[in-house]
Amino acid sequence: MPNPFKDETQLLIGGQWQTASSGTYEIINPATEEVVALAPNADRADGMAAAAAARAAQPAWEALGYEARGALLAKAAEAIRARSKELLPLVIAETGATARVGSQMQVPVTADRFERYAKDPRAVLQTPLLPSPTAATALAPGGLIGGMVNRQPVGVAACITSYNFPLVNMAGKVAPALAAGNAVVIKPAPQDPLAVIELVRILDEVGFPPGVVNLVVGQGADAASALVDSADVDMVSFTGSTEVGTRIMEASGKTMKRLLLELGGKGAALVLEDADVKAAVGCLQSVWAFHSGQICTAPTRAVVHRSLVEQVIESLSAVAPFLKVGDPTSMETIVGPVISAAQRDRIEAHIRSAAPEGGEVVIGGTRPDFERGFYVNPTLIVGSNDLTVAREEIFGPVITLIPFDDEEEGIAIANDTEFGLYDYVFSKDGGTAFRVAKRLKAGHVGINTAQRNHDAPFGGFKMSGVGRDGGDYGLLAYSEPQSIIWST
Numbered sequence: 386m387p388n389p390f391k392d393e394t395q396l397l398i399g400g401q402w403q404t405a406s407s408g409t410y411e412i413i414n415p416a417t418e419e420v421v422a423l424a425p426n427a428d429r430a431d432g433m434a435a436a437a438a439a440r441a442a443q444p445a446w447e448a449l450g451y452e453a454r455g456a457l458l459a460k461a462a463e464a465i466r467a468r469s470k471e472l473l474p475l476v477i478a479e480t481g482a483t484a485r486v487g488s489q490m491q492v493p494v495t496a497d498r499f500e501r502y503a504k505d506p507r508a509v510l511q512t513p514l515l516p517s518p519t520a521a522t523a524l525a526p527g528g529l530i531g532g533m534v535n536r537q538p539v540g541v542a543a544c545i546t547s548y549n550f551p552l553v554n555m556a557g558k559v560a561p562a563l564a565a566g567n568a569v570v571i572k573p574a575p576q577d578p579l580a581v582i583e584l585v586r587i588l589d590e591v592g593f594p595p596g597v598v599n600l601v602v603g604q605g606a607d608a609a610s611a612l613v614d615s616a617d618v619d620m621v622s623f624t625g626s627t628e629v630g631t632r633i634m635e636a637s638g639k640t641m642k643r644l645l646l647e648l649g650g651k652g653a654a655l656v657l658e659d660a661d662v663k664a665a666v667g668c669l670q671s672v673w674a675f676h677s678g679q680i681c682t683a684p685t686r687a688v689v690h691r692s693l694v695e696q697v698i699e700s701l702s703a704v705a706p707f708l709k710v711g712d713p714t715s716m717e718t719i720v721g722p723v724i725s726a727a728q729r730d731r732i733e734a735h736i737r738s739a740a741p742e743g744g745e746v747v748i749g750g751t752r753p754d755f756e757r758g759f760y761v762n763p764t765l766i767v768g769s770n771d772l773t774v775a776r777e778e779i780f781g782p783v784i785t786l787i788p789f790d791d792e793e794e795g796i797a798i799a800n801d802t803e804f805g806l807y808d809y810v811f812s813k814d815g816g817t818a819f820r821v822a823k824r825l826k827a828g829h830v831g832i833n834t835a836q837r838n839h840d841a842p843f844g845g846f847k848m849s850g851v852g853r854d855g856g857d858y859g860l861l862a863y864s865e866p867q868s869i870i871w872s873t
Contacts, residue, residue, distance in 0.1 A: 388420075388421075388422065389474070390421055390422040390474075390475060390478065390579065391422060392409065392422045392423035393409075393422060393423060393424050393425055393578075393579060393582050393602075394408075394409055394423065394425050395425055396425055396427055396431055396435070396599075396600050396601050396602060397585055397586075397589060397598065397599055397600040398431065398434050398435045398438050398599050398600075398601075399434075399435075399438030399441070399442070399595055399596045399599065400438075400589075400594070400595020400596055401595070402589075404425070405425035405426050405427045405428075405431060405602065405603075406426075406427060406428040406430055406431050407426040407427065407428045407603070407604075407607075408425075408426050409423040409424060409425055409426055410423065410424055410426045410575075410604040411423060411424075412424050412479050412576070412577065412578070412579055413725070414478050414479065414481070415480070415481030415721070415722035415723065415724055415725065415758065415759045416481050416712060416713050416714075416721065416722050416757075416758045416759075417757055417758065418726075418757045418758065418759075421475075421478045421479050421579065422579055424575075424578050424579060424582070424602055424604075425582075425602045425603075426602070426603050426604050426605075427601040427602055427603040427607070427608040428603070428607050428608065429607040429608065429610065429611040430611075431601050431603075431608055431611075432570075432572075432601050432603075432607065432608035432609070432610075432611025432612050432615070433611045433615055433617075435570045435599040435600070435601050435608075435612070436541060436543070436570055436599075436611070436612055436615040436617035436618050437615075437617050438595075438596040438599050439541040439568035439569065439570050439596055439597070439599050439617065439618075440540070440541050440568070440617040441596055442568050442594060442595060442596025442597045443538070443540055443541055443566075443567065443568035443596075443597070445594065446563075446566060446567075446568055446594060446597045447537075447538050447566035447567075449594075451505050451506060451507060451564075452505070454563060454564060454566065455502075455503040455504065455505060455506075455564065456503070457563075457591060457592060457593055458499050458500070458502055458503035458560060458563060458564060459499070459500060459503035460591040460592070461499045461560075461587060461588055461591050461593075462496045462497070462499035462500035462503065463496075464587045464590065464591050465492070465495055465496040465499065465584070465587060466493075466496045468583070468587060469492045469493070469496070471583070472491075472492045472495075472552070472580055472583060472584075473487050473488060473491070473492050474714075475579055475580045475583065476491045476492065476551070476552060476577075476580045477713050477714055479551075479576075479577035479578075479579050479580065480548065480549070480551065480576075480577045480724065481677070481713055481721045481722040481723065481724060481759070482676055482713060482721060483676075483713045483715075483718050483719065483720075483721045484713060484714055484715065484716050484718070485716060485718075485719070486675065486676050486721075487713075490550070490553065491550060491552055491553055491580075492552060494553045494556070495552040495553050495555075495556040495584070496556075498553070498556040498557055498560045499556060499560045501560065501839075501856075502560040502561050502563070502564040502859065502860070503564070506564050506565065506860050509536070509857045509860045509861065510535070510536040510565065510860060510864060511533060511534070511535055511536070512533060512534045513531075513532075513533045514531070514532040514533055514534065514868075516529050516530065516531045516873070517529070517530045517531075517532075518530075525872075526872070528872040528873060529872070529873045530870060530871070530872055530873075531870070531871050531872070531873050532868060532869060532870040532871065533868075533869050534866050534867070534868055534869075535866075535867045535868075535869050536565070536860075536861070536864035536865060536866050536867065537566075537864060537865050537867050538565045538566035538567045538863065538864055538865075539565075539567055539619045539620040539643050539863055539864060539865055540567060540568075540619035540620070541567065541568050541569070541570065541617055541618050541619050541620070542558070542562040542567045542568070542569050542570075542618075542619070542620045542621075542622055542863055543569075543570045543572060543609075543612035543613070543615075543618045543620065543621045543622065544558040544559055544562065544569050544570065544571050544572065544622050545572045545609055545612070545621065545622070545623045545624070545625070546558065546572075546573055546574055546581075546623075546624050546625070547574050547624045547625045547626075548574035548575075548576040548577050548679075548724050549676060549679040549680055549681075549724075549780075550676075550680075551573055551574060551577050551578070551580055551581050552580050552581060552584060554624050555571060555573060555581050555584065556584070557854060557855070557859065558622045558624075558645075558854070559571060559588075559598070560859075561854065561859030561860050561862065561863050562622070562863040563593075563597070563598075564860060565860050565863040565864045566864075567619075567620075567863050568596060568597045568598075568599075569597070569598055569599065570599045570600075570601060570612055570618065571585055571598065571599065571600045571601070572600075572601050572602070572603075572608060572609050572612060573602060574625075575602075575603060575604045575605070576724050576725060577724070578602045581600075581602075582600065582602065585598060585600040610636070613633055613636045613637055613642075614636060614639075614640075615640075616640050618640075618642065619642060619643060620642055620643040620644070620645070620863065621633055621637055621642050621643075621644055621645075621646075622644075622645040622854075622862070622863075623644075623645070623646050623647070624647040624648075625648065626648065626649055626778075627648040627649040627778075627803075627804075627848045627849070627850075630646045630648040630649075630850060631848075633646065634646065634851070643865075644851050644852060645844075645850075645851070645852040645853075645854060645862050645863075646850040646851045646852060647681070647806075647843070647844060647845065647849075647850045647852075647854070648681075648804075648806075648845060648848065648849050648850040649681060649778040649804055649806070649848065649849060650681040650682060650683070650685075650778060650804050650806030650807055650845065650849055651685060651686060651775075651776070651777070651778055651802045651803075651804040651806075652682060652683055652684045652685055652686065652804075652806065652807045652808055652809065652827070653684065653686040653687075653688045653798070653799035653802070653808045653809070653825070653827075654668055654669055654684035654686070654687050654688065654808070654809040654811065655688045655795050655796070655799050655808065655809065655810045655811065655821065655825070656687065656688065656689040656690060656693055656697065656811045657690055657792065657795065657810070657811060657812040657817065657818070657821070658690040658692055658693070658792075659812055659813045659814060659817075660690070660693065660811035660812050660813065661811065661813055661833070662693055662696050662697060662700060663700070664811060664833055664834075665687075665689075665697065665811040666697060666700040666701055666704065667835070668684055668809055668811070668831070668834070668835040669684055669687050669697075669701065669784055670701065670704050670708070671683065671684070671835050672684060672685055672763075672782060672783070672784050673705070673708055673719075673720055673763035673782040673784075674708055674719045674720060676721070677720055677721055677722065677723050677761070677781060677782045678723075678779070678780065678781045678782040678783060679723060679724065679780050679781065681778070681780075681806055681807070681849075682806060682807035682829070684784075684807075684808075684809050684835070685778075685779065685783065685784055685785065686770070686775055686784075686785050686787060686798075686799070686802075687784055687785070687786040687787065688770075688787050688789055688795050688798050688799050689786055689787070689788055689789070690788075690789060690790075690795065691788045691789065691790050694767075694786065694788050697786065698747060698748075698765070698767070698786065701748060701765055701784070702747070702748055702765075705748050705749065705763045705765075708720050708763055710753050710760060710762060710763075711753075711755075711760075720760075720762075720763060720782060721760075722758045722759040722760045723759050723760070723761060723780075723781055723782075724759070725759055726759050728759065728780065728781070729752075729759040729760070729761055729781075731779075731781075732761050732779055732780075732781035732782075732783060733752065733761065735773060735774050735777065735779050735781075735783065736750050736764055736766070736774070736783060738772075738773045738774065739766045739768060739772055739773075739774050742768070742771070742772050742773060743768055743769065743772070744766045744767065744768030744769075744772045744774065744785070745766065745767045745768065746764065746765070746766050747765050747766070747767055748763060748764060748765035749761075749762040749763050749764035749765065749782075750762070750764050750766075761781050761782055761783075762782070763782045764782060764783045764784070765783075765784050765785075765786060766783065766784070766785045766786070767785075767786045767787075767788075768785060768786075768787065769787060770787050770798050770801055770802075772785060775787060776802070776803075778804065792821065796821060796824050796825065799825055800824075800825060800826045802847075803847055803848040804845065804847060804848055804849045805826045805827045805828060805845050805846030805847040805848070805849045806827060806828055806829065806844075806845035806846075806849035806850070807827060807828070807829045807830075807831070807845075808822075808825045808827040808829070808830050808831075809830065809831040809832075809834075809835065810822050810825070810830060810831075810832050810833070811832075811833055812832075812833070815832070818832045818833065819832065826846050826847065827845070827846055827849075828842075828843070828844045828845040828846050828849065828850075828853070829841065829843060829844075829845075839855060839856060840855065840856030840857070841855055841856065842854070842855055842856070842858040843855040843858070
């Protein structure tokens with residue numbers, strides 16, 4: 386049977402599709418281990434050229450105005466929806482996302498994000514200040530001093546994303562950046578860039594001016610490091626590992642780049658003594674059922690009151706057999722593969738580390754008996770917060786359950802991590818849950834739910850990153866505040 390997906394060899398730089406300098410490389414389907422298609426392999430010079438093209442195009446894009454920019458973003462949303470039947474199989478093939486996740490969370494949300502930022506952003510980007518009665522000074526005559534905050538675009542934003550949600554994550558960067566008047570250079574993750582290439586092709590086809598949207602794709606770090614180093618790039622927006630994020634922060638200081646870094650997480654689901662166990666388990670099982678745990682917001686640490694430990698283990702043990710592991714193209718599949726053989730091996734090494742450190746694998750811990758594919762069975766490990774599996778971000782379908790005896794101990798365990806992205810609290814007492822939530826050192830806390838509010842500011846404390854995006858906060862992230870003052 387012929388491969389339904391076409392090879393990609395070109396980058397978009399300054400409005401021209403051109404062959405990548407370092408040829409191509411293979412994209413592997415995590416479920417079948419077969420080649421999906423070839424992707425273009427950019428080098429450092431390609432990255433520098435894309436940054437320069439964005440710099441040249443940005444002033445005219447800013448001058449175009451909110452209405453014209455919004456119209457193009459709306460056209461992009463419409464075109465993405467029209468191409469959804471083409472994009473979905475590609476996303477599933479290159480990421481291993483299940484058909485359920487892909488059809489609900491990958492392609493539709495991408496279109497929604499472009500539509501969201503097509504709205505007139507002036508209420509966010511132009512805000513008045515209260516008049517200030519001021520006496521005369523040696524500096525200037527007195528008067529009623531008025532003012533406003535006018536947020537200017539940062540300039541050129543390099544948008545670099547992780548492999549887990551390639552389309553959605555990129556849309557969450559590119560759409561608000563463009564709406565605020567920035568030009569962008571798009572750099573998708575090397576493991577699964579094909580759908581992002583199609584996204585860029587859509588943006589090109591709907592009429593974004595040459596150089597406003599640029600694309601570099603590469604297997605190695607050369608193209609991305611060029612963007613971080615380039616004086617033509619004013620901001621780096623990165624989603625990925627803390628290890629890479631710290632390197633970006635160090636390198637960006639040389640040119641004083643603005644940063645939006647959404648990095649690792651080791652979320653705690655704090656299950657208090659009076660919690661609804663069914664609700665808590667519904668949240669915890671998302672580590673297994675939602676993209677095989679390859680999500681930074683996953684509640685990978687179940688911090689459970691000791692009186693509920695057995696009940697939580699029994700409930701998770703009852704759920705696990707019904708989470709079908711297998712072919713991600715089937716709507717019946719709940720747990721698909723992880724992204725690569727290297728990532729599967731890394732997850733399995735973490736699981737093996739638990740027993741020597743005093744942990745116990747009580748669910749899973751094995752590899753499914755499939756001939757092909759990078760699969761890991763849903764796994765639950767019981768132990769202390771000192772286990773390696775409780776300290777490091779695994780990015781796989783692995784939960785570590787950690788018992789506690791009182792509220793103070795539970796809060797201390799939840800906060801005892803270098804990460805601080807997304808935590809959860811479960812209690813039937815809303816007041817208690819709210820009080821505890823405010824004590825958790827995380828940028829986001831869910832109370833009795835794993836659901837998201839996409840207008841809430843999203844980002845992390847500590848080593849989970851710098852800055853916030855989402856909703857109006859996305860517009861703030863890609864703009865600089867300018868105070869304009871006058872006398873009346």
